[in-house]
Amino acid sequence: MHEKRHRKLVRDRVPAIIRSKGEEAQTTVLAPAEFTPALLDKLVEESVELRMAPTRGQLDELADVWEVLTTVVTELGFTLDEVEQAASFKRIVRGGFSERVWLESTSEVPAVRN
Template identity: 45%
Template sequence: MNRHSAHGKLVRDRIPQIIRDAGEEPVTYEADTEEYQSRLRDKLAEEVAEFLAADEESAPEELADVLEVVRALAGELGVGPDQLEKLREAKAEERGGFADRIVWTGNR
């Protein structure tokens, strides 16, 4: 499934404190850069799967989780949110977005 030991998963920064507030003691460690980048990719797949399985009510929150991971991945690539948006805008300018709902079925 993933490239890491069976132990652990990447969690949001405040999760350990939330666990402490619930009366438990979390066991955590800080991933090195290579592991962090790999676990972020795993987390993206996890969050996308949750979005795809979500009902209409929970879909926006799940999509926000996807965006959080995308922003973290971009940061690891040295791309800030503003630069990421500029890249998206440039691609949309060149190739368009998805608002017209066009489905391509091939060429004649």
């Protein structure tokens, strides 16, 4: 028997889906202190999958990012409304991304002597 190690957070029903295919799934329930770091790792994982997805798979990957993100929001003690308000404030103060600005570099400007 070949064991494949995953060592990652998965959706709640994934172990049952694995078992329904005749495979074994070794699982554990994370302690509260382990859950947030695992969620943040999962957010990175799902973001990378979104980045790599072909156009036809992007909606599914966006759904995965959304599911993890909304869970992170709750786990950190915020509401989606609070996140939206913070995003709106940052959009007003710093702008959004609609203008597609790419920052190439920055440099210090020499002081002008009088």
